[in-house]
Amino acid sequence: MIEPRILRELKRIVGEENVLTSPEDLIAYSYDATFLEHRPDAVVLPGSTEEVSEVMKVAYREGLPVIPRGMGSGLAGGSIPFSGGIVLALTRMNRILEIDEENMTAWVEAGVITAEFQSEVEKRGLFYPPDPSSHKYSTIGGNVACNAGGPRCLKYGVTGDYVLGMRVVLADGRILRTGGKVIKNATGYNLSRFFIGTEGTLGVITEVLLKLIAKPRYIATAFAVFPKIEDAGRAVHRILLSGIIPASIELMDQTTIGTVEEYLHLGLPTWAEAILVLEADGNQEEAVLREIEAIAGICRENGAVEVKVAKSETERNNLWKARRSVSPSLARRAPNKLGEDITVPRSQVPEAVKRIREISQKFGLPVAVFGHAGDGNLHPNILFDKRKPEDMEKVEKIAGEIFKIAVELGGVLSGEHGVGVLKQPYLEMALGPVAVEVMKAIKKALDPKGILNPGKVIPLGVPWRGE
Amino acid sequence: MNAKSLLPTEEQYLFCIRCGQCVTECPTFRVTLKETQSPRARVMLIRKFLEGELPPSPNFVDQIYSCLDCMACNAICPVGIKPADLALQMRAYLNKTQPQPWIKPLVFRGYFTRPWLIELSMLPFILYQRLGLQRLLHSLGIDRLLPAQLRDLEKLLPNPLPLRPLRSSLPERIPAKGERKLRVGFFLGCFQNTVFARGSAASIRVLAENGCELFMPKDVQCCGMPHLGYGELDTFLELARHNIALFEGEELDAIITDCATCGSTLKEYGKYLKDDPDWGERAEKFSHKVRDINEFLVEVGFRKPARKLPLKVTYHDPCHLRRGQGVWKQPRQILEAAVEEFVEMEGADTCCGSAGTQILTHYKTSAAILEGKMEKVGASGAEVLATGCPGCQLQLGLGVRKKGLKVQVLHPVELLDLAYAFENEREAK
Numbered sequence: 001m002i003e004p005r006i007l008r009e010l011k012r013i014v015g016e017e018n019v020l021t022s023p024e025d026l027i028a029y030s031y032d033a034t035f036l037e038h039r040p041d042a043v044v045l046p047g048s049t050e051e052v053s054e055v056m057k058v059a060y061r062e063g064l065p066v067i068p069r070g071m072g073s074g075l076a077g078g079s080i081p082f083s084g085g086i087v088l089a090l091t092r093m094n095r096i097l098e099i100d101e102e103n104m105t106a107w108v109e110a111g112v113i114t115a116e117f118q119s120e121v122e123k124r125g126l127f128y129p130p131d132p133s134s135h136k137y138s139t140i141g142g143n144v145a146c147n148a149g150g151p152r153c154l155k156y157g158v159t160g161d162y163v164l165g166m167r168v169v170l171a172d173g174r175i176l177r178t179g180g181k182v183i184k185n186a187t188g189y190n191l192s193r194f195f196i197g198t199e200g201t202l203g204v205i206t207e208v209l210l211k212l213i214a215k216p217r218y219i220a221t222a223f224a225v226f227p228k229i230e231d232a233g234r235a236v237h238r239i240l241l242s243g244i245i246p247a248s249i250e251l252m253d254q255t256t257i258g259t260v261e262e263y264l265h266l267g268l269p270t271w272a273e274a275i276l277v278l279e280a281d282g283n284q285e286e287a288v289l290r291e292i293e294a295i296a297g298i299c300r301e302n303g304a305v306e307v308k309v310a311k312s313e314t315e316r317n318n319l320w321k322a323r324r325s326v327s328p329s330l331a332r333r334a335p336n337k338l339g340e341d342i343t344v345p346r347s348q349v350p351e352a353v354k355r356i357r358e359i360s361q362k363f364g365l366p367v368a369v370f371g372h373a374g375d376g377n378l379h380p381n382i383l384f385d386k387r388k389p390e391d392m393e394k395v396e397k398i399a400g401e402i403f404k405i406a407v408e409l410g411g412v413l414s415g416e417h418g419v420g421v422l423k424q425p426y427l428e429m430a431l432g433p434v435a436v437e438v439m440k441a442i443k444k445a446l447d448p449k450g451i452l453n454p455g456k457v458i459p460l461g462v463p464w465r466g467e
Numbered sequence: 468m469n470a471k472s473l474l475p476t477e478e479q480y481l482f483c484i485r486c487g488q489c490v491t492e493c494p495t496f497r498v499t500l501k502e503t504q505s506p507r508a509r510v511m512l513i514r515k516f517l518e519g520e521l522p523p524s525p526n527f528v529d530q531i532y533s534c535l536d537c538m539a540c541n542a543i544c545p546v547g548i549k550p551a552d553l554a555l556q557m558r559a560y561l562n563k564t565q566p567q568p569w570i571k572p573l574v575f576r577g578y579f580t581r582p583w584l585i586e587l588s589m590l591p592f593i594l595y596q597r598l599g600l601q602r603l604l605h606s607l608g609i610d611r612l613l614p615a616q617l618r619d620l621e622k623l624l625p626n627p628l629p630l631r632p633l634r635s636s637l638p639e640r641i642p643a644k645g646e647r648k649l650r651v652g653f654f655l656g657c658f659q660n661t662v663f664a665r666g667s668a669a670s671i672r673v674l675a676e677n678g679c680e681l682f683m684p685k686d687v688q689c690c691g692m693p694h695l696g697y698g699e700l701d702t703f704l705e706l707a708r709h710n711i712a713l714f715e716g717e718e719l720d721a722i723i724t725d726c727a728t729c730g731s732t733l734k735e736y737g738k739y740l741k742d743d744p745d746w747g748e749r750a751e752k753f754s755h756k757v758r759d760i761n762e763f764l765v766e767v768g769f770r771k772p773a774r775k776l777p778l779k780v781t782y783h784d785p786c787h788l789r790r791g792q793g794v795w796k797q798p799r800q801i802l803e804a805a806v807e808e809f810v811e812m813e814g815a816d817t818c819c820g821s822a823g824t825q826i827l828t829h830y831k832t833s834a835a836i837l838e839g840k841m842e843k844v845g846a847s848g849a850e851v852l853a854t855g856c857p858g859c860q861l862q863l864g865l866g867v868r869k870k871g872l873k874v875q876v877l878h879p880v881e882l883l884d885l886a887y888a889f890e891n892e893r894e895a896k
Contacts, residue, residue, distance in 0.1 A: 020503070022526050027515055028501075028508035033486050045501065072502060073487040091500040111500075113491055137487040328545030331484045 002041045002086070006062055010044055010086075013054040018045040018092070029087045032074040033134075034422065035336045035386050036464065040067065040081035045092045049167050049175060049206040052088070056204065057173035059086060065454050068200035070111065070142030073134040075339055076420025078146065078199045082464040083454040088204060090141050096120055097207065104212040105164060105181045110141025110205055127215035129156035132416065133327070141205050147197035149416030151248035154374035155281075156213075158416065160196040165209035168195055171202075171447040179209060199418050200453040202446045219247065219281040220292035223308045223319040224299035225272045229253065231303030232274040233350040236373050238298050239278070240346075244291050247279040249374035250323050253353050255360070256330075256368040260322050263329040268322055269306065274353075276304075276373060277323045326370050333366070334383035338395055338422075340402055343377040344411030352409055356380050359401045363394045367402075377415035400426065419457045421464045427457075470563035473700065475556045480514050482546045483507070489540035489550060494818045495533055498835035504533055506540035506550035513553050523565065531557045533829055535836075536696060537786035537818035555695060562698030633664040634685050641671060641681040648678030649720045649767065652756075654710070654733060656726035657689050658857035666860075666877070669884035670725040670760050676887055677769050684713040690729040692787075696823055707736045708746055711753045722756045723763050725880060727856035728823075730759040731791030759788060760880050761797040761855060771804045772886035779808040780882065781849035783840070783863060784816040785856030798879040802853055805879070805886040812847035814840070821862030833862075841866040844874060853879045 002021075011019045020026075020043040031037040046052045059066045065085025072079055081087050093109035096117060100106065101124055108117055115136040118128050131150035132138060138148070144166070149158045165179025179185060179192035195205060226232040236249055252260070252275045261268040268275070276299065280291035289311065296307045310316045330337055344352045353369050356378075360367035371378035380402050384391040403413050403426040413423045413430045428436050439458050443450075455462025489506040490496050496505040512530055515521035534554040541549040634655055643649075651674065659667035674681060687710055691703035710733070714722055724730045737754035740746040758766065780802055789795040795816070802809045820826070820836030840863070844852055852863055852874050864876045 020501070023521060023524070024508075024512055024526050024530050025501075025503045027511055027521065028503040028505070031485055031511065033484065071487055071490060072485075089502070091502075094500065134487065137491045327484075327486070328547075331482060331546040335481050337484065 002064065006058065006064070007042060009058055010042070010055060013058070014044055014046050014051050018047070019043070020045075029069065029072070029089065030080065032072045032077060032079050034075060034077050034080075034420075035338070036077045036080050036421070038080050038082045038464070039084075040087040041084050043087045043089055045089045047092050049093075049169060052090075052169045052204050052206050053173045053175050055086075055088065055173075056169050056171065059451055060172045060449060063449050063451060065451050066204070067453050068141075068145070068204045070139035070145075071113070071134075071137050073138040074142065074146065074420060075341070075417040076146075076414070076422045077464065078418050078420035078453070078456050079142075080421070080464075082421065083462045085451070085454075090139065090204075090206070093141075093206060094139075099124060099126070099212075100181065101126065103181045104214075106210050106212060107207060108140050108210065109207055110139060110144075112140045114138055114140055114143055121212055122215055125215055126212040128162065128210060128212055129153075130159040130162060132159075140208055140210070144196055144205055144208055145199050146418035147416065149372070149375075149377060151250055151279075151372055153377075153416075154249060154372060155245045155247045160193065162211045163192055163196055163208060164211050165192050166195060166205055167207040168203040168205050171449065171452050176203065181209065183211075197418065199420065199457050201443060201457050202452060204452075214283075216247075216281040217283050218285045218288040219279060219316070220288050221310045221316040221319045222276075222278045222280075222292050222296045222299065223310070224276045224278070224296070224304040225269050225306040226274040226276065226299075226304050227272055228303060229273040229350045229353055232276055232373065233347070235276070235299045235302035235304065236346065236349070238302060239295055240374070242294065242298060244280065244294060246291075246295060246374060247281040248277075249279075249372065250277040251275070251349070251369075251371055251373035251378075252277075252323060252326065253357070253369040255357070255366060256326055256370045257322075259333055259366075259368055260325050260329045263332055264322075264325055266322055266325075272305075275322065277319060323370070326368070330368055330381050330383060334385055336384050336386045338382045338384070338399060339417075340380050340382075340399065341371075341377060341415045341417045342380065342402060342406035342411055342413060343375070343415035344406055344409045346374070346376045348409040348411065349373055349376055349378065352378060352405055352411070355405045356402060359398055359405075363398050365391065365394050365398060367398060372415075375415070376411065403430065406430075421456060424457070424459050427459070470560055473556060473560040473563065474517065475513060475553050477517075479553060479556075480510050480517075480548060483510050483514075483548045484546060485511070486545065488543050488545060492539040492543045494535055494537060494539070494820060494836045495829075495832050498832055498839070503530060504832070506534070509534060509554055510548060510550050513557055516557075523561065528561055528565070531561065533832065535786070535818050535820065535822035535825060537822065538790040539786070539818065542790050555698075558696070558698035559700045560698070562700075633660045633667050634683075636664075637668070637671065637683065639683055639685055641675060641683065643678045643680045644675045646678055647680045649680070650718060651679045651681055651763075652714045652717060652719045652722040653681045653683040654690070654714075654722055654724040654726075654729055654757075655683055655687055656724060656729040656857065658861075659724075659726050659729075663857050663860060663878070666881050667725055669878070669881040670723075673764070673769075673880050673884050673887070674723065674760070677764065677767065682714075682717050682719065687713060690724075690726075690732040692728045692732040693823055695732065704739065704743075707740060707750065711736060711746070711749055714753060714756075715749065719756060721758045721763055722753065723758050723760050725760040725855060725878060727759065727785035727788035727791065728858060730757060730794075731787040733757040734792060759792055759794050759797075759855070761788070761801055762792070762794045764880070764883075765797040765800050769801070769804075769883070772883065773890045774886070775807045776805060776882060776886050776889055778806045778851050778882075779810060779849045780806045780851040780853055781810050781812045781844065781847040782815060782879065783812075783819060783844075783852060783854040783859060785854055785859045786818050786822075788855055789816050798853065798855060801879045801883050805882040806851075810847050810849055812849070813843045815843075819859050819862045819866070821856075821858040823858050826862065826865070837862060837866045837869075841870045841872065845870065845872055849874065851875045851877055851882065853877055853882060855879055 026039040065083040069079040090111040093111040097107040132148040691706040694703040737751035740750035820833040825833040
């Protein structure tokens with residue numbers, strides 16, 4: 001419960017209608033895209049950086065937890081208010097403040113929907129490449145706070161690679177401005193980089209300065225079926241070695257192929273261990289076509305038995321259909337799923353897929369693996385039913401094993417979703433005690449009262465299990 | 468009917484993975500930017516209610532009624548959850564178990580079930596266009612409206628309104644022009660009979676022009692969508708049975724309506740009466756024959772006018788046509804044939820915020836959605852905004868008048884009718 005006098009103060013800052021406390025509102029802000037939930041005590045929707053600053057001053061004075069939230073599409077429980085307190089929803093801050101065509105940069109507010117920003121800059125021939133699969137229903141602020149990736153990141157890099165500066169409201173309400181419209185910057189600590197991926201635990205990112213590039217004019221797609229997943233892995237390696245950087249290389253494993261086929265009946269080869277969907281893009285049509293043919297050729301040479309190449313928009317959509325249908329197909333197979341996003345060194349992708357398959361068989365729950373083979377970022381999705389206690393137990397064990405595989409193979413827990421609460425128990429295993437101590441020290445320095453998204457990323461004793 | 472049996476089942480919400488895809492698709496979220504006003508939240512609220520964790524407070528009821536039933540969420544959901552349908556089911560339940568918002572009994576109890584009453588009620592509106600709205604609303608007991616809402620209501624109805632309802636000015640049987648190729652039933656919707664009588668008169672001419680003999684029963688009653696929308700399921704089923712019976716005695720190739728809402732509702736009679744031993748089969752047979760006029764004209768290969776109207780036209784997809792019936796190519800094909808320049812506007816398929824009565828029940832949201840729509844209409848540069856749903860036509864007409872746009876709102880088939888007339892005019896010269 002938040003005292004009425006505090007609620008009155010918050011209402012004075014953001015307006016009466018932007019402080020929500022009804023049970024319906026609290027339920028609406030109790031979840032993200034995981035199976036977890038917990039209600040906040042209030043929801044505050046600020047309209048500007050200055051309002052965020054005023055809200056933080058009140059929260060700091062009162063020691064109230066503040067949980068920043070974009071569209072609530074996160075996959076690690078990072079925006080769920082397990083600590084109670086205030087959910088600070090940034091959806092009203094959805095203005096594109098400036099698109100600077102000459103310097104190829106843009107200032108946006110945190111609540112701008114990523115896909116809408118992309119279509120706005122594309123109207124001007126510019127391009128913002130990061131494409132998390134949630135780009136139509138996630139925000140730039142959320143993407144930066146979790147350092148979101150996507151298929152195109154193999155060639156173009158992740159969200160963090162496009163951040164040139166930001167405005168961040170600190171725990172005590174001070175406003176920090178970092179970076180600038182420059183490509184090079186060696187002026188002090190790189191604070192713009194520093195806040196990327198901090199998941200709202202060190203400050204509230206309210207405005208972001210993004211780098212833009214020119215939009216590639218041509219794109220072509222290839223689709224390759226591999227009976228053996230090792231062959232798919234070798235093909236990826238050979239493609240990159242040949243000097244081609246595909247815009248994306250997407251992988252579906254056998255369980256995934258089977259699930260999609262069961263749902264859509266596209267005629268997919270359910271006997272195959274892997275399907276790759278690869279893309280080449282660029283500004284010269286002949287070059288793009290040459291590249292996609294070369295990619296197709298390398299796939300054939302390395303054991304692909306069926307290779308298709310699409311040049312038109314319609315053909316491309318057909319080839320992407322199977323990959324795009326992965327999430328819905330999985331969702332229809334079980335009421336709940338836990339989607340992880342471990343990343344391993346590229347050469348270890350086939351080994352990781354094999355080991356995950358063994359774990360799945362050992363515990364008897366389906367785990368479908370798909371993801372971005374080019375950058376080693378895999379999405380093992382555990383399918384289960386939250387209503388069955390025995391399933392929940394297995395889920396926890398399987399997730400633990402998957403993280404262990406990632407670390408053993410020289411990889412990391414999360415490539416693009418973030419730690420939130422779900423990966424927290426494995427953080428020390430992955431990073432070692434010193435790294436966690438350093439993180440705790442930073443947290444303490446920037447958020448001495450521990451009010452910013454408490455209990456996320458690094459363990460701070462906020463219970464979330466069994467909620 | 469037992470209220471509990473109306474509630475959604477677990478299968479209808481259990482598989483929601485809360486991904487959030489529906490949230491940005493939802494018009495009420497787009498204007499409020501609050502999760503509570505999104506399909507994902509509505510599914511969650513309904514779930515919490517069904518699981519006994521949330522009492523049906525007035526705010527809960529309001530959230531359930533704030534859905535526009537535009538079905539954008541149904542269409543986007545990767546898992547096949549239908550949040551809009553869940554909201555409608557909840558309304559049917561709530562209507563049985565607790566009192567409804569003030570507007571509903573006033574507007575619906577016994578109103579749409581009696582065509583003569585609707586016609587009669589137009590009279591004061593015709594009068595108001597001379598006398599002013601304030602007094603009229605007062606006499607109806609509606610004085611809880613906001614000042615801005617009052618101003619908007621004055622702009623809601625086309626001015627001037629037709630003086631005579633269509634059903635009293637046309638015979639029950641209308642011959643085909645030239646050789647009779649088909650025999651069709653025509654379902655005259657409530658609004659088409661009154662406010663938009665000119666539009667349906669045009670539909671009838673176009674059908675006759677294309678070789679259809681028409682059977683237009685005079686005592687059709689409302690299709691039942693308003694009742695379904697407000698949870699009056701029993702009344703809805705009564706209306707459905709009445710309307711089915713009217714068309715049963717005739718040999719018809721199709722039953723046609725030029726109202727998107729009526730069409731989508733009539734097509735669902737079969738589904739709603741499925742378990743009724745006396746009516747199940749009859750309803751299915753009826754629904755099977757129902758066609759939206761755009762759909763029908765394209766299906767039978769309508770005659771292309773010899774000359775196109777020199778107009779720049781854009782099109783708004785009614786939710787009940789595009790998502791409700793999967794009809795969106797056909798009206799565009801008709802417009803391409805009827806006018807010289809057809810342009811797509813941005814976001815043609817997003818809801819206009821009408822949803823029947825949202826301008827009365829959820830004014831702020833509805834008006835904000837409309838404002839966004841009007842910006843897109845203005846940007847298209849079109850002189851005519853075509854759409855085939857009276858709810859949309861009323862709402863868009865209001866938008867055009869509020870914004871001061873020089874744009875006419877017409878049914879696509881009205882433009883085809885005009886093009887036929889235009890062609891004859893030229894022949895006469």
